[in-house]
Amino acid sequence: MHITLRQLEVFVEVHQCGSTTQASQKLALSQSAVSAALTDLEGQLGVQLFDRVGKRLVVNEHGRLLYSRALLLLEDAGEIEKLFNEDNGALRVSASSTIGNYILPEVIARYRHDFPELPLEMSVGNSQDVVNAVADFRADIGLIEGPCHHVDIIAEPWLEDELVIFAAPSSSLFDAPVTLDTLAAAPWILREHGSGTREIVDFLLLSHLPQFHLGMELGNSEAIKHAVRHGLGISCLSRRVIAEQLASGTLREIDTPLPRLTRTLWRISHRQKRLSNALLRFLGYCDQ
Structure with a gap:
């Protein structure tokens, strides 16, 4: 069985108009094309859908059974068509x-x-x-925080992001001017390898601190913020990530001799x- 949407559309229109002549005008088809589509549909179903009463076509019990289902199918097809006409894909x-x-x-x-x-x-x-x-x-x-080196991927610069070195407000680092030596000696809490933040922090820090003390690696920024807040070390994250904590005073930005630390966020x-x-x-x- 190969029922087409066009056959169902013809059937629905004939049902609503009561004749193939009026249905052909609504569908912008010839009367013979409408009659042929209806005849083909009835042939595939093996039943008559209308009783012929004079020049009118009156839907019978088979037609009434089909009508509601045909409407649903046509509505679903219309929704599908609308999705792609408006380019609304997932x-x-x-x-x-x-x-x-x-x-x-x-x-x-x-x-x-x-x-x-x-x-x-x-x-x-x-x-x-x-x-x-x-x-x-x-x-x-994809939207990532570090450069991409995969041969099959196109990477385009997207946003600039500022990185901030920070500590708990109670940290002894705020008792005196911070030097490169004190930064190198402090325990650093950083993201895991594979993280874009870790890659860029390694690059930026190592260019200024040939050696630094890695205290621990954690798998997400929230864990790092909590660890730093409890005095376990210092870290470097996007200003966007710690903006609320800086504003509330639960974390404090460290004034360092390093230049402003920025990175590019990438679209891939x-x-x-x-x-x-x-x-x-x-x-x-x-x-x-």
Whole structure:
């Protein structure tokens, strides 16, 4: 059986109009095309859908059984068509933890305000997780905190982010001017390897501190903030990550002799991935 949407559309229109002549006008088809589609549908079903009463077609019990189901199918087909006409496909975004936890929520809130019904999937991991997801086509777009070296991925600069060295307000580092030696001797609490923050912090710190004391590695920024707040060491994270704690005084920025520490946040996509209009629209919200 090969029932087509066109046959169902003809059936519904004939049912509503009561004749093939009026249905053909509504559908912009010839009367013979409407009659042929209806005859083919009845032939496939093996039943008559209408009783012929003079020049009118009156729906019978078989037609009434089909009518509601045909309407549902046509409505579903219309919804599918509308989705792709408006380029409203589901988006899969993967972001590293700082971006996913501290930047994207505001972006998604603006996007959801304008497009509340559109499907959007977001996953959060470290930068290497995001690169792997984009490389394996498990994500349409990735947003990461460090450079990407994968041969199959295009990386584009996205945002500038400032990194801040900080400690607990009770730290002895605030008792005297901070030098490179005191920074090198302090226990550092850093993100794990594979994190974009860790990669860039290693690069920036090692360029100024050939040696420094790694106190511990933790898997997320929240754990680092709590560890530093309890006096276990000092750290370096995005200003966006500790903005609330700096404002409330539970963490304190260290005034160091180092130059301002900045990094570039990157937007990545697979070289063979076509960026749809829906995806470009979402990226527009990211760039605001």
